[in-house]
Amino acid sequence: MLLPALSKAKAKAQHIQCVSNQKQLTLGWILYADDYEDRLVWNDLTAEGAGWVRGRMDYNPSNTHNTDWANLRDPEYAKLWNYTSAVGIYRCPADKSYVAGNGQRQQRVRSVSLSQAMNSRDDWLGHLTGATYMVFRKMSDINRMGHANAYVFINEHPDSINYGDLAVAMNDGLDGERIRIIDYPASNHNGSGALSFADGHVEMHRWLDSRTTPAWNNETMKLNVRSPNNPDMVYLSRHASVRK
Numbered sequence: 001m002l003l004p005a006l007s008k009a010k011a012k013a014q015h016i017q018c019v020s021n022q023k024q025l026t027l028g029w030i031l032y033a034d035d036y037e038d039r040l041v042w043n044d045l046t047a048e049g050a051g052w053v054r055g056r057m058d059y060n061p062s063n064t065h066n067t068d069w070a071n072l073r074d075p076e077y078a079k080l081w082n083y084t085s086a087v088g089i090y091r092c093p094a095d096k097s098y099v100a101g102n103g104q105r106q107q108r109v110r111s112v113s114l115s116q117a118m119n120s121r122d123d124w125l126g127h128l129t130g131a132t133y134m135v136f137r138k139m140s141d142i143n144r145m146g147h148a149n150a151y152v153f154i155n156e157h158p159d160s161i162n163y164g165d166l167a168v169a170m171n172d173g174l175d176g177e178r179i180r181i182i183d184y185p186a187s188n189h190n191g192s193g194a195l196s197f198a199d200g201h202v203e204m205h206r207w208l209d210s211r212t213t214p215a216w217n218n219e220t221m222k223l224n225v226r227s228p229n230n231p232d233m234v235y236l237s238r239h240a241s242v243r244k
Contacts, residue, residue: 011190014093018155018194019202021089026111026196027154028083033139040136041079043120045163049079052114053090057161058220061101066108094188097158097218103211111186113156113166117241124167124182125241129174139198144242147198151239154195155186157214159221168233168240176229183223185236187213197239207232 028171032041044051047065055065055079065071073081082089090112099106116124118136125133136142142150154166159180160183167182186193191213192206207213210233214221227233 022196024203025072038138040119052080116165129168150198157184160184
């Protein structure tokens with residue numbers, strides 16, 4: 001009976017820590033906008049650029065972005081660092097992913113992604129519907145949607161994560177058969193994953209569809225896949241953006 005009890009206690013502690021991490025990140029994101037005349041931190045979608053973080057995550061041991069803490073804490077290109085100042089909050093405590101090289105395993109530095117609707121390029125929002133959606137450049141832009149409804153940070157599936165964003169193809173008004181998963185959210189907490197919202201609150205959301213929660217294999221997975229009538233993608237669409 002002792003081992004199951006310890007396992008349950010560990011899972012609960014990881015749950016609490018994950019929520020706390022996201023709260024700290026989101027507070028830093030809010031404080032940044034306070035200091036920069038309402039402007040949101042840039043969400044860069046390149047490997048060598050400057051945004052809330054820098055780098056592209058994968059499982060290639062020669063890709064230094066996987067293990068380079070400077071991508072999180074060098075303020076020259078990690079613009080949130082002065083507002084967060086703790087590398088541990090960028091990684092979900094239940095994320096077991098690693099990079100293997102030279103006979104060693106190294107943890108990757110980041111599990112968290114920022115919504116692509118939060119001051120980034122509009123690569124995927126209108127991909128399915130053809131409509132134009134809000135990409136929020138200022139904190140006040142989110143008034144259109146409501147800060148308590150707009151998600152900010154999300155734990156991304158270890159095999160899905162790459163750049164600093166999580167992409168969602170909006171599906172409002174769309175035939176459910178056409179719904180797709182672009183990037184996968186994480187489900188590290190017994191089928192649930194943490195995401196924060198622009199008012200500062202954090203939720204541990206349970207995903208409903210098994211297609212949203214594939215097993216972790218420690219290798220890059222295929223993205224942008226069909227997932228007809230997936231309620232989890234409807235949920236993410238509802239909390240990502242609104243039409244202009």
